Amino acid sequence: MALRFRGGPVGRELPQPTWTVVLLWLLGILLWAGTAAAIVLTALRPPPEATEAFWISAGLAVIAGLLLGATALGLALMLKYTFSTAATVKLTERALREVLQKMETTRTGGGLAGASHEEVVSLLSEIMENTLLDEEDKAAKRQLARKHRQQNMKREIEALIRAGQHREAHQRLEEFRTRYAESDEVRQMEQQLSDALRRHEQNEIANVTEQVNRYMGLGLWERAMETALDLAEQFPENPDAARLPETVRMEQGANRRQDEQRLYREIEHLAGRRRWREAHRAAQTLIQNHPDSPEAKAIADQVDELQRNAAIAERREWEQRITEHLQTGRHREAYDLAMELMDKYPDSPQAEEIRKNLDHLKARAGVME
Numbered sequence: 339m340a341l342r343f344r345g346g347p348v349g350r351e352l353p354q355p356t357w358t359v360v361l362l363w364l365l366g367i368l369l370w371a372g373t374a375a376a377i378v379l380t381a382l383r384p385p386p387e388a389t390e391a392f393w394i395s396a397g398l399a400v401i402a403g404l405l406l407g408a409t410a411l412g413l414a415l416m417l418k419y420t421f422s423t424a425a426t427v428k429l430t431e432r433a434l435r436e437v438l439q440k441m442e443t444t445r446t447g448g449g450l451a452g453a454s455h456e457e458v459v460s461l462l463s464e465i466m467e468n469t470l471l472d473e474e475d476k477a478a479k480r481q482l483a484r485k486h487r488q489q490n491m492k493r494e495i496e497a498l499i500r501a502g503q504h505r506e507a508h509q510r511l512e513e514f515r516t517r518y519a520e521s522d523e524v525r526q527m528e529q530q531l532s533d534a535l536r537r538h539e540q541n542e543i544a545n546v547t548e549q550v551n552r553y554m555g556l557g558l559w560e561r562a563m564e565t566a567l568d569l570a571e572q573f574p575e576n577p578d579a580a581r582l583p584e585t586v587r588m589e590q591g592a593n594r595r596q597d598e599q600r601l602y603r604e605i606e607h608l609a610g611r612r613r614w615r616e617a618h619r620a621a622q623t624l625i626q627n628h629p630d631s632p633e634a635k636a637i638a639d640q641v642d643e644l645q646r647n648a649a650i651a652e653r654r655e656w657e658q659r660i661t662e663h664l665q666t667g668r669h670r671e672a673y674d675l676a677m678e679l680m681d682k683y684p685d686s687p688q689a690e691e692i693r694k695n696l697d698h699l700k701a702r703a704g705v706m707e
Contacts (some may be wrong), residue, residue, distance in 0.1 A: 346615065359414045366410030373403030488518055495527055499534045508529055543569065543579050550582060559590045602633035605644075614647035653679065653688045664702075673703035 362627035377400055491514050498507035511531060515524050546569045566582040573579040601624040608617035621641050625634045656679045663672035676699055680689045693697070 342544050359418050362410045362414035366407040366414065369407030369410060374406065375402050376400065404690050492523055492527065499530050502538065504531065504535055504538065539576060540571055543576060544571065547582060548588065548624045550586060554586065554589050560587050598624065598631040598633045602637065605637060608643065614644060614651045618644040618648040649683065653683055653686055669702040673699050
């Protein structure tokens with residue numbers, strides 16, 4: 339049985355009866371060894387003239403030797419475990435004092451922010467249990483606790499991976515590697531994290547690409563480009579993500595060309611039907627939205643003519659409405675329209691005609707000077 343003294347730093351504060359225990363232990367062993375040797379020697383070479391009194395005395399001496407050896411060994415064990423008990427009591431006392439101080443300190447802060455009653459009891463039980471264990475048992479318990487912490491950390495990392503918290507999982511995995519070095523578990527979790535990142539990347543790229551397509555379908559080209567650039571920056575090594583901004587640019591260019599050609603065909607169609615005002619508005623839209631397009635340059639020389647024809651069409655429509663108001667007896671409305679036409683097109687033939695008949699219009703509309 340090893341004669342080791344336990345108790346850690348607290349045990350070192352107590353007087354250690356090391357030499358006393360060693361001496362008592364040696365004394366007990368020597369007494370037992372001497373008694374055994376005497377028994378063997380007497381049995382092998384008994385005295386030739388041994389009487390009954392001699393054997394009684396020899397038996398008593400053997401019993402006394404054995405008892406004294408047992409007493410010495412018992413005292414050694416008693417001193418050894420008495421020291422361990424004293425160390426446990428002192429350590430428990432110190433732990434209780436620290437807990438009580440902590441509770442007293444936090445009481446004024448609105449509650450006990452320190453350890454709960456259950457935590458205190460668990461802590462003290464752990465202290466006493468660890469103190470009474472020998473070194474081999476302590477080593478086995480530390481190994482078991484290390485294995486338990488390792489498994490808990492592994493479960494935590496796997497839970498983070500399943501929850502999609504990949505950055506936190508990577509940090510915890512690096513910490514796991516630092517603590518427990520390379521192992522099959524590290525490689526397994528690395529593979530799990532790699533697979534999760536790959537799935538996340540694929541899902542993210544698919545979702546963002548669908549979102550970009552929706553933006554393009556709605557004509558929100560700036561938002562589509564911003565979203566595509568963010569994705570390419572997030573996954574620079576992925577070819578699908580890297581190509582997405584260029585896809586947006588190509589789609590926007592194709593859409594622009596379609597819009598330019600559509601507007602140009604629309605202008606031709608409207609002008610052919612002599613819908614000059616609509617044709618003029620479409621020409622203005624084409625020049626404003628696509629000034630550098632071939633269609634805009636082709637229509638630029640026709641804008642003035644379209645504008646003149648649009649003005650003629652508007653004045654004729656205005657003149658027709660004035661005539662209709664006069665025919666239906668709505669003279670005041672006819673007079674107001676005539677004044678608007680004169681203000682907008684003062685040099686037009688219609689304005690000249692209105693000025694010639696202005697007095698007549700005033701009289702019929704009841705307008706006084």
